[in-house]
Amino acid sequence: MSNSSPHRRWLRAGVVTTAAALAVTLASPATAGAGHGADKGPRSYTLTVMGTTDLHGNAENWDYFKNAEYDDSAHNDVGLAKISTLVDQVRADRGERNTLLLDAGDTIQGTSLAYYFAKVEPISKTVEHPMAAAMNAIGYDAAALGNHEFNYGIPLLRTFQKQLDFPLLGANAIDEATGRPAFAPYVIKTVKPPQGPPIHVGILGLTNPGIAIWDKANVQGKMRFDGLVEQARRYVPEMRARGADVVIVSAHSGADTSSSYGDALPFPENAASLVAQQVPGIDAILVGHAHQEIAQRVVTNQATGKPVVLSEPLRWGMRLSVFDVNLSFARGRWSVQGVSSKLLNANTVPEDPRIVKLLADDQAKVVEYVDGVIGTSKEPMSAATARYEDTAALDFINHVQAESVKADLTGADAQLPVLSIAAPFNRDAAIPAGQVSVRDVAGLYIYDNTLLAIRLSGAQVKAYLEKSAEYFKPVAGPGTYASSDLTNAVTSTAPTGTPDYNYDVMAGLDQPLTYDIDLTKPVGSRIVGLAYGGAPVADDQQFVVAINNYRQSGGGNFPGVATAPVLVNRQQEIRQLLIDWVTAHQVIDPALFAASNPDWRLTAAGQALAVTP
Structure with missing residues (x-):
């Protein structure tokens, strides 16, 4: 497969590995050198941030075990090919330059397709993961690590990371040998409106502390996984200091505070609401891990009294979260005036034929494997x-x-x-x-x-x-x-x-x-x-x-x-x-x-x- 993408706008994830290299610029040829001042820029602007989570190896709307299109009692559809159509519709409606696309983790495990490219024909320098190919083609801007990313071991995860045209973020995945982040903790995207000064969007990625238990065999002695609140408290102020006008968190952690592992770890498994409550400076959180459908939940930050909007788009590509971030420009800077979110349903659109065609060979291999x-x-x-x-x-x-x-x-x-x-x-x-x-x-x-x-x-x-x-x-x-x-x-x-x-x-x-x-x-x-x-x-x-x-x-x-x-x-x-x-x-x-x-x-x-x- 080719990594070429009509939507490619970002540096490869492997380039964004240090705090000093976390600023990536989005600019169209028509506006890249605009450099408008405060007196000439627009007074308001809406940035749209789209999000998926818990894709779990669903690239197409297909049930490999039934050898038929996916269907359930609610008649949901699944897969990146469906998501691609929704994303294209939002970009056409809002203007592509005014949008970002994120994911909140659990991407490379969960279907026969994911298993095949981990165990039967493992991804390598010459074998591209279908999820990487599809996400690159759709034009994702950043993704958080999920706990299931570690199921097949760190080497395979690193190979997947190198195949992405966007950064894989995990602020609380810490290298045991160095004590430093094992993945980029955040990225700052610079969005240029059609007219006016640039907007700097900080995206923080947080993953689940439960990885230390669930994938102990793969991570023990290599990585540790600290608390989401603790790491957000460190990096949100850093992102703001580096000029972030907007801060979005992509968190592979459920909204409702709980832990399936009890008190076995000092950090809760599901902590997205805690992050919103306890860490000032966050505007919105794309929630993952819990496989819940949350169109919009507003959590008040305890320190600032400001609202933080949470949204979780169910699972498997069944939904697409859409955040609208309304900003105003005054006194030389952009500030967020309000955030709203909603969900789009994948069963309302057809699959993107570009993605289906891109994955045709891989799909055929996996169907043959399941029949084998x-x-x-x-x-x-x-x-x-x-x-x-x-x-x-x-x-x-x-x-x-x-x-x-x-x-x-x-x-x-x-x-x-x-x-x-x-x-x-x-x-x-x-x-x-x-x-x-x-x-x-x-x-x-x-x-x-x-x-x-x-x-x-x-x-x-x-x-x-x-x-x-x-x-x-x-x-x-x-x-x-x-x-x-x-x-x-x-x-x-x-x-x-x-x-x-x-x-x-x-x-x-x-x-x-x-x-x-x-x-x-x-x-x-x-x-x-x-x-x-x-x-x-x-x-x-x-x-x-x-x-x-x-x-x-x-x-x-x-x-x-x-x-x-x-x-x-x-x-x-x-x-x-x-x-x-x-x-x-x-x-x-x-x-x-x-x-x-x-x-x-x-x-x-x-x-x-x-x-x-």
């Missing part, structure tokens, strides 16, 4: 009956999750038995006997959940299973039942029926976890004979439980989960873990993880129920 064989299975595995009987398909998911978690445990936690939960997400999912493709494996796990490990007591494990068993309707006694007469029970929180994804099967790694679900008993008392390795589970017994981020954050309202200690959180996508496992092992043998089936069963008064599809 990565292993074999000794037996077929289907999730069709996983809602009401123990299946090898869910046992496979639980085995991979538990095995991955166990490898990351340390200290006393490494001695605890490991359990795992999985839900029957996709009734159509099936792994064939014989050759298995990436798409086959991905069908078992249709969501983009990531893996965590928490610690639960035996009593909490039982309470969790009781909550899960609410999925079933009661029965009068033993017999044969149609599955529809047993599953998807109506509850006070699920008036149209409990969805399949809110029913979890729990399994053990080194020893089987066994239990009956007696549907003649009342809700809350259905779990019978709960045992681990053949021994009854004691209330005070301690377990490590592999769980997805949706559950751990409270999805489904399972008891004890949201407040349980988090032992492992590398933010690894479970779907990719399954693909990686098959790629590494080559053979799926259900005897490895499903030999003791059934570990759980539906019963009535101690007798197993017969269930028909």
Whole structure:
């Protein structure tokens, strides 16, 4: 691919590496030498700053696992090709010279395309990353580092950085050897209005302190990640001293203050609102990381009383944030009079054919890869009956999750038995006997959940299973039942029926976890004979439980989960873990993880129920 771009306006990111070299000028041939004084310049001007975040390897509006255009229940569209069309529309409306385009991180991980160019055909001096090619062609001006930028190691990240025509910013990514920023902390762009004096726009990039935990294997001893507030307090005054009339922060950190890692780090994971509240001199923040949709949120700075506008454009290129920064010129300088923001929806426009054409060869490679064989299975595995009987398909998911978690445990936690939960997400999912493709494996796990490990007591494990068993309707006694007469029970929180994804099967790694679900008993008392390795589970017994981020954050309202200690959180996508496992092992043998089936069963008064599809 070529790095040529009709929108290229900035020096390459590799050139902007020191504080002394952080000023880059935007000037058109018609106005570059204008040099208007205060008495001749305009009294007002609107600068438009556009922003994306959490693109996660979505270059085109494509679902690689369905081999079809992306679609979801809200009919969102994704990808840079869509964003390009929105950006072109804004530039045409506002005037290209009056706009900037930023990103708030998590760019090179998350899709089969991202995986392919990290693991299958890694980017290099001769292999350009499709995300770099597309972002260069669209004409980005700066981007912040996301935590997922570090998933494939620092060397690959540095290669990606060199391929960008714009700076990759990370003020709080610190080189352990030198104590200096490992990436440019900020850049100052000089925008020239059609008439009048130049406007200096400071862009500060902040990333997530959680990288130190989530990618410890890649960054320990090489980089540390300080707090967002602390680094903003250092660099915002420096940017203002260097002449910034406007300060925009691109922060890979959610708006609502919280941390999935508890007190394991002294700095919060989600701190964008704290930065706005506690650091004077910021006009707007492009928010990332949390995958939330925030058209506009106004936060008052505690020191100055001035408003700071936050916007987060959801994820994957579904939205484009648009900030309008209104400035006035008086007494020889520009000052911000107000900021507003809104979101544009990518599903309202077609893909930019330039970007689609640019990525055509890469897209074809990745589609071929997803269709490609990565292993074999000794037996077929289907999730069709996983809602009401123990299946090898869910046992496979639980085995991979538990095995991955166990490898990351340390200290006393490494001695605890490991359990795992999985839900029957996709009734159509099936792994064939014989050759298995990436798409086959991905069908078992249709969501983009990531893996965590928490610690639960035996009593909490039982309470969790009781909550899960609410999925079933009661029965009068033993017999044969149609599955529809047993599953998807109506509850006070699920008036149209409990969805399949809110029913979890729990399994053990080194020893089987066994239990009956007696549907003649009342809700809350259905779990019978709960045992681990053949021994009854004691209330005070301690377990490590592999769980997805949706559950751990409270999805489904399972008891004890949201407040349980988090032992492992590398933010690894479970779907990719399954693909990686098959790629590494080559053979799926259900005897490895499903030999003791059934570990759980539906019963009535101690007798197993017969269930028909």
